[in-house]
Amino acid sequence: MLEVQLSGSLRDAAGGAASIHINAATIRELFRKIVEQHPRMQASLDEGVAVSINGEIYRDDWAQMIPEGAEIFLLPRIPGG
Amino acid sequence: MTPDPKYTKQKFKLVGTRPLRPDGLDKVTGRARYGADISAPGQLVGAILRSPHAHAKIIKIDTSKAEKLKGVKAIITSADLPDLTNGDRGMLDILENCMARGRALYDGHAVAAVAAIDAATAKKALQLIKVQYKKLPHVTDVDEAMADDAPLVQPHVRTRGGDSDKPSNIVSISTFGHGDVEAGFAKADVIIEKSFKTEQTHQGYIEPHACLASVGPDGQGELWVTTQGHFVFRNTCAALLGMEIAKLKVTSSEIGGGFGGKTHVWIEPVALALSRKANRPVKLVMSREDVFRASGPTSSTSVDVKIGAKKNGKITAAKATLRYHDGAFPGIWGMLGAMTSFACYNLENVQSIGYDVLVNRPKVAAYRAPSAPMAAFGIESVVDMLAAEIGMDAVDFRIKNAAKKGTRASYGPTYGPIGIGPTLEAVKNHPHMRAKLGKNQGRGMACGFWFNFGGQTCTDLNIGVDGTVNLAVGTVDVGGARASLSLIAAEELGIPYEQVKCNVADTTSLGHNDMTEGSRGTFSSGMATIFAARNAVEELKVRAARTWEIDVKHVEWADGQATAKGVMHSNLSPLTLTDLAKASPNTGGPIAGHSESVADGAGVSFASHICDIEVDPETGATKVLRYTVVQDAGMAIHPDYVEGQFQGAAAQGIGWALNEEYVYGADGRLQNPGFLDYRIPVCSDLPFIDTEILEIPNPNHPYGIRGVGETSIVPPLAAIGNAVSNAIGVRMDHVPMSPPRILKAIKEAAAAEQEVSAG
């Protein structure tokens, strides 16, 4: 079971929760289960989120494996200059 | 699937050297072709009519007179750009920004466009278009826009992260941080609390937006455009105009600067729509005035910072409230400010709250490490004040509190190996810090953070029969990337740099590539180039095996040639890349390497700057005397262009700190849309900008590359603010620190002195 930390407006989408608990082995599975358990987060996911796994930020690679007990943060997708 | 991108401590022969850039000759002879430099047979000239009002209802647009003008071939309004975004509000916002839909939302908002046989006719046509406006109340100040009774910019907007469901200019409230800040402040011996303001700035690229669009009734089209990402422009334009992605070919011209401003479409969908309606090619070029009024500047901001620390210099709590304007369309700029605000520090209790606020100004676009410089101005100023209050050296204070590997970042995740500590140590030991200062002179330093990122990349490497190599990349070269990527390809193949020619391919020649933004160009295309080259090497080994009629597992590749392993093959003399290329027609045809990848895990980057400044106490005039940039580059592929990024970013930050600002009148109109009164630094304003490149390898890149393009625009506002404050003994809290603001601060302080001594 992973504790997925939420930040920024994502907390609002999850009903104010600072974190949610999800069982997932890849980013794809993580996103699928987030929407199953928190339908309101669909909009945020559509706008684009990045996943931080043990401090490494992944924006696009949904096949990325998530180690057991990893530190997981959902972050808004960031634009650059 | 992306191969393993882990850093391998590879030893380099070419990477780190400084060869001449391949596009240099074209650019010193005037041959290089930028957005406005090409023409097409039968080309028309496009022109856009823009709103003179900050906020107005568009009652009626009468184009009848203009249509009758000889030489006018097409006129469009929002009616010619139907909403095909089926509910995607973000896309609709992009479309509405390109052409007003019922309401003009800022001074300069496009309301109609024409295509005519020449510029004079197009101009006359614009004068003949009669627009009936009903002026609406407007708001251009970020704090005023947050008031309950402020005019609503986008009535459909509700505050995300807020508790009210009323329409509001507040798009979202984003909170980051951890720990218990109130408990932290209770533990503090010293607390400093201060508010700051920064004014709106523009990227100020010298080349205005320009494109040449050609669309036919058959639904096929071409777009030549100055952009930071032609693949993304293709996808956006195709979606907005109902075209098929494969049928819109977008070619990126040479780009005359972007810095984030060319990551967004502004005029391109309009040019395509005009071309489609006229069934003729249309060239559309923004004037400099249009660029300032209607293409994405930064946010103006209003920031409150509160930091508490123990007498021993340990920060116990830090809190910031950051209010950023997004312009007339929702953005995430305040949220970004909140994410980056405290990223340099190791904090137990930290909270940052970002407000994104709508105002009647042009849609905000990314500008180099977007939103970070304004946050850093407030935080790094308070950090200096706190160090002074405690009686600790400002650098030592930062070193004591700096984030390191294992620190939980204020925006959430835990850091891997990072460079903030080393940049601070380098600053501490830099001779600049020990140089003598004269009368009215002050020194300041500050640090800055930026995320960087990777993203989707696709690269092709083709070997010609003479052994020369074409490297086709899809990331636009904004400042020397072709040189860096050629170095990487040559390094991997083991051939001379001169044997590689790198080109930026159009959208029909490669798979999707993300923008050149977020300092990702060399990081991600570099990674894709490494993998493409390694795939080519595998094929080269196969060809060598075929030539020798041995098993490929006995073939080794090193220094640009294949050798056969083992005594049994000792009679086989090595085959160079050129030998194998020459023989390729009979060993299986052309030899190529290809790579699609998602270059994720870009390493975050830190910079620390030192600045010496002199202030004329009678006029408030400033002169930057000396400036030093220290930044972590992970690995500098071509040091000249890494230094160039550091120096350019610092210069932009210096301009932001001292003189650049959007000036709006009470009527909500921009008063200084030109380089005369929007004052970017000129050559005589600046000293040489010293650079020190640190190389703390990024574990998630084979070469250890980190993005280098953006971070150094973050520290200058605060570094200069601290230097000016040290020079005049008064804390500056409003950027730009223009002479009138500095003189006012000096006089107010003097007046206060008077009172004290009098009373």
Add this chain to the structure above:
Amino acid sequence: MAGVHVSTTINGDAVEFVCPGNETLLDVLRDRIGLTGSKEGCGTGDCGACSVTVDGQLVCSCLVLGAEVEGRKVETVEGLADGDKLHPLQSKFIEHAALQCGVCTPGFLIAAKALLDYNPKPSEEEIRYALAGNLCRCTGYDKIVRAVDAAAKEMSRVAKRK
């Protein structure tokens, strides 16, 4: 619109064109002659990207009417190299990485040449003030100033040898 017939010399070549009286030399060069090396960054004389010389005098071609160059000699970036031999300024700009995006480069080269023609041994300060009319947003000017200085030194070395 009644056009003005103009005979002039551009980069040593005799050129004739007809343009409206209010058309700028920059538009003539770019749209009528096809010399797009000179760029329009502002159109108001503030950025210098359109710098050319007219009878040896450095000007912004966006602030000159095409009609004005009747019988004059116009030099643009396209005329800077001597056949296949680059001007020392051109070589030094490449060697010193004095350009990133490169859009301001033609203007800088023309302005720098005008400086060195008048003052072959400029100080750093003289270089900076002479180039103050040319905006660059990429480089912070550092490598540009170094490139101009290096070109000046090389040119005076060559001059000595002669």
Add this chain to the structure above:
Amino acid sequence: MRYEAPTSIKEASSLMARAKGSAFLLAGGTDLLVRMKSDMIEPDLVVDIKRIASTQSITKSASGFKIGASVPCVALGRNKELSKAWPGVVEAANLIGSDQIQGRCTIAGNLCNASPAADSVPALVAARAKAVVVGPQGRRTVPVEKVATGPGTTSLKKGEIVESITLSKPSGKSGDAYLRFIPRTEMDIAVCSAGVNLTLGARGVVKTARVALGAVAATVVLVPAAARALVGSKLDDATLEKVAAACEAACAPIDDKRGTVEFRTEVAGVLARRAAKIAYQRAGGK
């Protein structure tokens, strides 16, 4: 738009006099073309005076200097005699814009464009420069301070053209200086400025003085009170304070994107003080 490039001042004058619709003179064009670009004006006729011989040169005579109306400002700085005689006027003219602008702009154009912030005008006013005006009624000479009547407006009648600007031969121990304030080191329009011209009598005491300020009112303003403060002094601190105070009192500026009323007023005084010191040194005072 009709473009004419006459070769005689009379021809130019009659072209302007006979012109129907909007007609403009073109010398350097650094203001005219910018206004055309930004659609502030759409001329029907532009008369280029650069091919008129009498406007093309700087000539020195026993009485002083004559600077032709189409002489670019860069030429003033490269004229050693003029630079020695009127260093303040020359440095003012050479402060206008970049080298590119210097190659085109003229002091006559700077005067007739009638911007309150024109760099060369305060120095010319302080130097008692005169404009030689040619029109349908013939030639006349006017003090430069009589040319501009307000922002963008002049006292010149239809068909009248400034052919040249004249400067007298500096008398005895004299010196002039011009200072302006801009936020950057180059390329900006003056936020405020000051020109000072003075002559010394015995023992380095100021005999005559003229002080003119730019960008602090609708036109360049002469400040007799500041001049009076200087006369009879050796520029001691008290005098300089009086000069600054007199200049601040003479300011009636506006708030705009380039500066505030307070800033312009205060800094105008500072600049006048500093310019006076430079002029005094140039006149040989210690």
